[in-house]
Amino acid sequence: MTLFSRTLRCQAAFRRFPVELSSPGAPGTFNNIRKLSQTFSRTSCRAPVEAVAVRGKMNNNNYPLDYSRGGIKEFNQRFLDSAARGDLAEISGLLGAVDINVKSERGWTALMFAARNGQTHVISILIERGCDVNCLNASGQTALEIARFWNHSEAASVLSQHKQGVEFDQIHNYFSLNPLYRASEMRKDTAGLQAAKNNMSTKFVLFSDQKPFLLRSEEPSRKYKFAVFNINQLGTELLERGTVIFLGLETWDPDSNAWFAVDIKEELSDIGPKFFPEGKYATPFPVTMQMEPTQAGIFAEAHSVLCWLDKYKFCSTCGSATKIAEGGYKRVCQNWECSSNKGVQNTCYPRVDPSLIMLVVSPDKKDCLLGRQKRFPPKMYSCLAGFMEPGECLEDTCRREVEEESGIKVGRVDYHSSQPWPFPAVLMLGCIAYARTSALKVDTSELEEARWFSRAEVAQMLAGQHPHGLYVPPGEAIAHQLIKSWVASSFSNL
Amino acid sequence: MTLFSRTLRCQAAFRRFPVELSSPGAPGTFNNIRKLSQTFSRTSCRAPVEAVAVRGKMNNNNYPLDYSRGGIKEFNQRFLDSAARGDLAEISGLLGAVDINVKSERGWTALMFAARNGQTHVISILIERGCDVNCLNASGQTALEIARFWNHSEAASVLSQHKQGVEFDQIHNYFSLNPLYRASEMRKDTAGLQAAKNNMSTKFVLFSDQKPFLLRSEEPSRKYKFAVFNINQLGTELLERGTVIFLGLETWDPDSNAWFAVDIKEELSDIGPKFFPEGKYATPFPVTMQMEPTQAGIFAEAHSVLCWLDKYKFCSTCGSATKIAEGGYKRVCQNWECSSNKGVQNTCYPRVDPSLIMLVVSPDKKDCLLGRQKRFPPKMYSCLAGFMEPGECLEDTCRREVEEESGIKVGRVDYHSSQPWPFPAVLMLGCIAYARTSALKVDTSELEEARWFSRAEVAQMLAGQHPHGLYVPPGEAIAHQLIKSWVASSFSNL
Known part of the structure; x- marks a missing residue:
């Protein structure tokens, strides 16, 4: 089963579901989300990127300016x-x-x-x-x-x-710009975590049933950011009734501010609007694609762990109830005879699902292969992708998935960059794959269409200037970065 | 928690546990295993490598010849x-x-x-x-x-x-040379899989409680291979009582031979020696490091999936019992009201845990950083490593783990190659990391020691010629390939 089938169902949200954060000027159709994305990209995100400059460089996606004004x-x-x-x-x-x-x-x-x-x-x-x-x-x-x-x-x-x-x-993709130091050594320090929760300078971000509570960013562009709470606002009782995870510290200094995420049930969710009447609990996709990049990184960590805690409440080895431990990064079986309590078991730790996403380059290097899922919004094409399986190396997953979906045989595979995809916890490993054949045999159970595109056509799609309106995913998706990287690097081959 | 803490406990097996495949000349101490590894490497593995030549090139590890004869x-x-x-x-x-x-x-x-x-x-x-x-x-x-x-x-x-x-x-690491085509499209075809099981040309490899049933290879070097069974030998009743997974086909042709793995309980395990009296059920680590490389690839797929099926018998969402489906690649909750039966859930699919393993190069490029776990055999040094966490990209995991364990700040990170590590289902993503600092502050809860080694010293360790007997893991481990690759590439910097 491909990645698309298993998680890019989320992409359908682009088309099907309105954005929950309703406000004048932000109706939730896909096209409006796309415009949001353009605004977001065009006005750039210099401040947050500077804040994480030491961690790498973020690629911006630039669209032609709207000349209507x-x-x-x-x-x-x-x-x-x-x-x-x-x-x-x-x-x-x-x-x-x-x-x-x-x-x-x-x-x-x-x-x-x-x-x-x-x-x-x-x-x-x-x-x-x-x-x-x-x-x-x-x-x-x-x-x-x-x-x-x-x-x-x-x-x-x-x-x-x-x-x-x-x-x-080095490229840093969207969702990977988490500025927090995870301080994993603090997770076992229960008393230390408790003290941190009660510290007035500690920051809490709020979720209700895994939906983040967001505000509009003050920046003129229409982006979102977390509402940030302190312990006095939330209260210790609410923390006890919710699921609390430790996200990390603001710096490597153990005395720096701690951040936590709290996930509460719907019946408690009034607490958000009580302090921030303009805030809303948002269905995460695609709204979180429009967050300030560093906050999107914090969202990625929090949402992945909260989803895991919610879906993995019982011990998979014996079926007993489990208890959350280590700041949310572990679940412990309450049946002390269970073998998962003996030795070290991966059953207890959050899951991360590695997947491959690849731009396939034709044997003559002049074209690249893009495909369409039936669930994609009309006219959008993207890279092929699929989950890794046990016992596979990255390069072989790439060759297998491309051959399964398109019939194309791939030779060399070069790693490009990676991206956490927090719906719920996918690791996207982006690659450039060099095809050895070009005759397509598309698996129509997986793809609606796949075809070769010339470099010139892809440049038009990237720039939003394709004569038939075809386009590729926005800059927040690693697919965009893979495509853009190939278009840029292949310029010298013309 | 580092990768080492969670799974490289297996490495202790090198030292602590005798090899179960006992035979004259193969006593199971670590040093003998190491010699086995040398023999294995020295005599090379040309035939199996040729068989998978189309899939890439395997690096051999060469040791100085024993001149005693x-x-x-x-x-x-x-x-x-x-x-x-x-x-x-x-x-x-x-x-x-x-x-x-x-x-x-x-x-x-x-x-x-x-x-x-x-x-x-x-x-x-x-x-x-x-x-x-x-x-x-x-x-x-x-x-x-x-x-x-x-x-x-x-x-x-x-x-x-x-x-x-x-x-x-392109490097293909050990455990990634599985020659089978996984034919994932066949997994849902229950009738087709049943027919394949009953086909006399179908091949079965046998496990008992996740221990593979192995024979000595006919090759003069002391390597192992699977005993391969047919349906007449195993019988349909045994297949019904065991856990059967579909591994794939010998080629992309749907009529080519299918391979399955069968895991049986100890009380049924007489079936192996009945047909192959010289065979043994072997504790997987480190014996499977000495298999014919293509068979080690088949082992990696089979063992990872069988371990998952064994450890994930209950639905993590509701605690009910689950049933195996899709040729062993899925578990379905038997409580039809459970939310894991609605939509697509990653809870149902085999888990693969991505981890980073990195050779850290000093700021002047002349040295590399190697460390020792307390559990390592004496005098062995290896690369640092750790599990990826939800919401992290590969490069940031590398920077975080290196800083946590050694205090070194890392700048650029280059992907090198990957390796499935089937104990139980780790994906090792190998990197070269470029340090920006050199002052060490070792986390002694994670590492016994970490220090910088000169290129000359590492070359001696690779060649088994270090004056104090220090050495690095054998060529079957990706750590060896990372180290070797740096030693080779840095020659031109001298």
Whole structure:
């Protein structure tokens, strides 16, 4: 059974279910969620990313700007023009008024226009002011590739130095930007955890039946964040009646603030709106795809563990009831004769299900394979994927799943990056797979369609400019990052 | 809790438990197991590897030859000398009498001597005859590196062409060489599986309480293989009383031979010796580290699934009894009101626990970090490792585990290869981690010791030539491959 069949049922939520956080301007159809995603991406998430800069670099997804608003359009055009001309004075004046990553209709940023014309001084200023050097235009080019193409070697040098200048150049996918230190050594310290719960600086995030209690972020874009509670607001009785898990500390310093998640039953759920009347308990998917990235990382940890605690209440070895231990990271069988209490058993620990998701590249390297589940929203195509099985290595899972679903034989498999997918606790291992054959034989029980797409067509899908409206998942999904990475890297093969 | 604490308890078996397959010459102490491993590695596993050549390339682990046997020693010396001299006639004559990968006391193969002296014609013949081009000498050099060092460009070219000439150059670790096609689409076809069980050409491997029933391999080296049964030998009644799982087909052709594993209780276990009096039920670890590699892959699938079926007999959601379905790959709750029977639940499917194992490289790239668990056999050092947690990406697990256990901060993390570790169902994701700090602060609750080792010292440990007898795990463990890979790749940094 593929990953899609088992968990990407969630994706159907894109289409079927309204977003629970209702408010004017956020109706819950898929297309509106997609627009939310675009807004989210376009306005970027610099602050949270800076907060986790030491942990890696996050890829942003950029969409063409909506030009419907008159005045802004003029500012943006002037900004892009001045970058192309190298007019530093005008650029400096406009930087406060425009989004530094604003794009032209063809998806060109100011950095790209500067790169096109070798305006090295403009490039330096834009980078210094935090622009995204990894943006792609509608042809799938980065500013660096544009500078190289037009032989502006000094500009190319500045651009490539910057890429190497980050502490370590490694993708961090959405849901993996949890800033907390998990402090697993504290989990067995029951008294220490109890003391931490009663500390007024300790932070609690709230769930009701695994639905997070969220607020609108203060940022102008329509994103969500956790409502954060303290012990006085929740009260010790509520903690005793709910499921409480220890998420970690704000830093490696044991005296730093602790974070907990509390999952309560519906009858207790008034506690959220009592302190935050504007907050709502939200069905997690797809709302949590629109959270502030660091908070989405905290959500990923909390939601996965809470779902496990809820679905694994009984001992699988003897059927007896179990008790939560170690800050929520263990379940102990209450039948002391049970063999799961002897030695170390994986039955007691939270489950993480490894799965593979792969962009398959054609033998001539010019095309990639994308597929459609029947449950996908119309016109969306994505990477193939499937769960790993016992006794398999990652590369063989990739070869097996691709051959099962599409009939394509895969040779080499390169790991790309990974992403926790907290519905409920999947580890997505993203790969680029090199096909040795190209004749398709699609398994229609798994896929509605799978076909080869040219690099140019995929670049259009990424940029939201496909003539027939085809598109790929948003930047918060690892599939998007795999596709984008291939489009960018294959530019030099053209 | 680290991986070591949770599953590498098995490694203690190396030291504590005798090998159950008793026979003259195979006493079960760790040191003898280690010798077995050396024999296993030295005589290589060409036939099984060829059988899975299409699936990738297996790394061999080579140890210096035992020179205690007089006559062989002379042949070997003549063979190595003739390779150095370029004497093709003598080489051809000796090839039938010696192991083509035989090593000198410093760990040099004939290929290395030929590379040292630029004997390109000898190199071609040795490669044609199937020698291992990836062997390392006691200094951690490959033949290619030796040829490059001595400026024999033609020889280096032949050696590097060969490396690229394999269909795809990708490591396949031990336990991942399962040659069967899993045919997951057949699992739901109950009638088809029943018919397959009754087919006389179907093959059964036998377990009793998860212990595999093994024979000595006919190969001169002391390796093990499954005893393979047919339906007439086992009988349908025994299949009904045991736990039967469908392992797969011999090829992608649905008419090819099916394989099943049967796990029976001790009271039925006479069936094995009845047909194979020389066979034994073996405690899986460490005996299965000495199996023919393709059979070890079949063991990995069978053992992981059988252990899961045994430990997960009750529904974790409601505590009711469950029933095995889908050829052993699913458990269904017998309480039809249970929520695990509604929608798709990961509670019903076999569990695979992803874990990280990492070779940490020092900031100056000259040293690597190895550690010792108290349970390790004396003088063995290995990579750090730990389980992934819900909501983590692979790279962050690596950074967290290394910092927790050693105090070292890690920057970039590169994926290397993966290995199923079927005790009971771990997925080992092997990485190379680049440290940003070097001051150690070892967590002594997790590790007895951790320290930096120079590349030269690690090369000695790999080659079994460390002056104080320190060593690393054998080639069947992914830790060995990570270490070996770093030693080989860092040669050019010296």
